[in-house]
Amino acid sequence: MAAAVSAVSVFSPVPAQAARPSVHGFSEFAYGVKVSDDTTKRDNFNLLEERLQLKSNYAFDGEGYWARRGGTLNFKGDFTVDEYFSGRTDFELRELNFSWTPASWMDAKFGRQTLTWGTGDYLFVNDLFPKDYQSFFTGRDDEYLKKPSDAFRISIYPAAANIDFIMAKFTPNTTADGDRVSFFDSLQGGIAGTNSDRQLVEPPLQLSNNEYALRVYRGLGSHELALYFFSGFNKSPDSYKDEAARQLFYRRLDAYGASLRGPFFGGIGNAEFGCYNSRQDSDGNNRLIENSMIKFLSGYEKDMGDDLKVGFQYLYEQRLDYDNYTDNLLAGDFIFDESRHLLTQRLMKLYKNQTVTVSLFNFYSPTDKDGYARPSISYDLSDQWKLALGANLPWGEDDLTEFGQMKKNKNVFFRARYSF
């Protein structure tokens, strides 16, 4: 059967295009209606903003050194108008970095960049890079759960294993501060909003306060094995510098761990272990500084067919030197449990040629008696327009557990995005 010869040749030579930076991005409107009362700045909503994200990159062209080394300049920035703070305008630089390949066996990236590794789904054991939990709990896109770092990343690829080495400036997590998101503030003795008056003291900007992270990984057939090391700070302020002055700080943290991920019973299984050494309280005797901890995570995800995916995870956390911790508590101190079990479940189903996504993610801790449900539905109206409707429903019996303290932040959110 002879192929029909088309009149117009599709093989007319196309001249190589010069590397001209192109601009992409999106414009988004987001509205999160609050469905529970607390004492944050506003009663009716905790998310109302317009956002314009622009991104571009420039790849060096020609015969020069940077062109030969794949030198690329990457930019991504978000302009926002935040109606939560009465129309405050802001700009967040999410990426401004230069990446290149200094040698055939090495890549480097210098500047502001997002960093992620590890095997968890919304759960992080060895990924100790900065997160934005305010975004997570108020219904911004998943992209905003990760906060960028100012870092220098070197990746080397010898035959036996791959190595990522990162040096970064300290960047704290964005956690609940009472203005937008209420939380358990022990200084207020319960769930606090704008009445929270604690001060967060960041480590001063100096060389000795740089953070270091290392990952060594390799494939074992279809499986991936990784070892991790981290030396820096705990990025959420969970320890007290000066109780009387209401000062909390970011304690020093060293962590090491390992993970394994790969095919497992027709799906993907993962296991990850992490050991956190709280360097300023390594024996656990200081009641003001969080103890060392171990974490173990295992997960399983399976494609059930017909565009239905299910996933389950189990996380176990244990405070070390717990007796030392309880022995040193004072009367009136809040007591945190020694261990915590956390289960998660993800259900995701796509409809209509994958333009409709219905998703339910659940966190549930039988030991903390709390949880967090994240139902959502999104619809790709076209290649440009995307609508999302969802809810953030944290709950809990107690006020001081991870999700229990968030229970007054329940919201229902809506987002409309135009991508270009």
Next chain:
Amino acid sequence: MKKRFLGGIIFSFLFAAAVQGYAQELSVDQIVEKANRAAYYAGKDGLADVRMTITDAQGRVRSRQFKIMRLTIATGGEQKFYVYFNEPADVAQMTYMVWKNVGRDDDRWLYLPALDLVKRIAAGDKRSSFVGSHFVYEDVSGRSIHDDTHELTQATDTYYKLKNIPNDPKGVEFSYYYIWIDKANFMPKKAEYYNSKDQLIRVIEAVEVKDIQGYPTVIQSVTKDLERGGETVMEFDNIRYDIGLTEDIFTERYLRQAPAQWIK
């Protein structure tokens, strides 16, 4: 050794062995084997720009543009695929990698640049849609030739017509399918999928086949969903074979950072 087959007229663009023209007295297995190689294993490696135009039952049009690279590890067996998305904007710079295995599930990875996240994708259902199009994963990576029982129902001067019945009817949406194979080059030209009521539910057709570097190559293919309506047209451009891709491209390193030499 297990070998894969059809559905995948679509990616056959890259893949077609230079096949001797006159094949007489071939057994069904030989035809299937030759067609599998013609459709999936042309050249040691290859690269192409792909444009997908997806039209749904209501006539709404969406498009996907990506670059695809393929490396054959073992002819008729393992292969590695790398996909770099250019459009639409919300998936631009996303990368996707498949290690097509033999005798076990494929390995799949997806990289989301906004999160710097390398996701492992459960291989699972090969009959689910590929990037929202009317093509399914199995059209891309190939259906194992051992998943069906093949029967030669017709042989004309120009083509073979085969009937293929799935050995395991569970997990596939069709009861059987016919496939037309060009006698001249063993390229699958068309496939028709039927349900248990003998209704035609799906068609894939190689609309245009060209000779590229000596390999018959699909330049345009279309699949139609006759059950729910809608179709996807896939067009290939800038096709190059035997460019010297190496296995290290198909690793997490290049998933995170697209190989500049091939992806501009």
